[in-house]
Amino acid sequence: MTASIRRSLSVDLGGLPIATPVMIAAGCAGTGKELGGLVETRRVGAVVTRTITVEPRQGSAPPRIVETPSGIVWSTGLQNPGVDVFLLTELPEWTKGPPVIVSIGGGSLEEYVRLTGALQGRAGIAGIEVHLSGPDEEMQRPVLGAHVDRVTEIVGAVARMSLVPVLAKIPGGVDVVPLAIAAARAGATCLTLTDSPPVWGVRPAAQGRRICPVHRCPGRRCPCRPASHISPSPLRSAPPGSPTASARTRIRVCRRVDI
Ligand SMILES: Cc1cc2nc3c(=O)[nH]c(=O)nc-3n(C[C@H](O)[C@H](O)[C@H](O)COP(=O)(O)O)c2cc1C
Numbered sequence: 565m566t567a568s569i570r571r572s573l574s575v576d577l578g579g580l581p582i583a584t585p586v587m588i589a590a591g592c593a594g595t596g597k598e599l600g601g602l603v604e605t606r607r608v609g610a611v612v613t614r615t616i617t618v619e620p621r622q623g624s625a626p627p628r629i630v631e632t633p634s635g636i637v638w639s640t641g642l643q644n645p646g647v648d649v650f651l652l653t654e655l656p657e658w659t660k661g662p663p664v665i666v667s668i669g670g671g672s673l674e675e676y677v678r679l680t681g682a683l684q685g686r687a688g689i690a691g692i693e694v695h696l697s698g699p700d701e702e703m704q705r706p707v708l709g710a711h712v713d714r715v716t717e718i719v720g721a722v723a724r725m726s727l728v729p730v731l732a733k734i735p736g737g738v739d740v741v742p743l744a745i746a747a748a749r750a751g752a753t754c755l756t757l758t759d760s761p762p763v764w765g766v767r768p769a770a771q772g773r774r775i776c777p778v779h780r781c782p783g784r785r786c787p788c789r790p791a792s793h794i795s796p797s798p799l800r801s802a803p804p805g806s807p808t809a810s811a812r813t814r815i816r817v818c819r820r821v822d823i
Pocket residue numbers: 589590591592613614615629636638640642667695733758759760787820821822
């Protein structure tokens with residue numbers, strides 16, 4: 565008699581156990597209601613909310629999504645009702661489905677701290693994803709998370725306060741390796757690679773160079789690059805016992821699937 569083999573798709577996502585490795589990326593499930601009937605939520609390991617900010621945001625004027633031969637180009641302007649209304653009206657809906665990771669975004673350290681404080685201890689929140697791709701209002705920089713100092717500061721503050729696993733969402737179109745290492749050292753237990761890169765056209769001069777087959781862009785700045793470049797090796801080189809070495813043991817490099 566052969567013993568039956570129990571197979572499981574479950575994964576441990578940096579301290580967050582999920583039933584399948586399929587997750588819905590931030591913003592792609594709207595307010596949580598829109599996907600009802602379209603997606604079998606039992607096949608989804610976790611879902612990330614749209615990015616929530618301290619104050620409500622109206623978002624960009626339409627059109628917000630344009631289809632191109634190389635993928636879609638989007639700009640929602642992070643429309644959301646603000647954290648207070650989110651907690652009252654949207655979070656209860658989200659918590660009816662698979663584990664919920666709340667995406668938070670801001671333009672200053674204070675905003676991230678306020679958001680983490682507002683989420684702290686709330687039932688039904690399985691993790692916090694730190695959106696780092698918006699403008700840095702304090703430092704007057706176009707992309708807050710494109711700088712190691714800010715990734716360290718912001719992710720570190722959220723991770724120190726948070727009672728649930730913290731995912732750092734690295735901006736797209738930048739050199740992700742130092743940023744990913746900084747996020748891991750600061751306490752993120754998972755990296756989200758990556759936010760959509762800024763849109764650009766490929767100049768004729770780029771033809772003949774290596775072009776990414778998925779995104780049709782020159783390989784050096786392609787969002788596909790992180791998965792192959794962030795191998796555990798840079799993290800492994802850290803001395804044993806250092807914050808990086810302990811983070812390394814729990815870190816997962818994952819790529820979201822939009823469905
Ligand atoms: C319509 C739409 C809305 C999005 N909203 C958010 C958002 O609120 N916060 C966020 O961090 N990312 C948002 N994203 C980005 C996705 O979470 C994801 O990072 C991006 O699509 C890149 O993943 P991909 O290369 O698999 O498409 C949005 C994407 C789309 C298409």
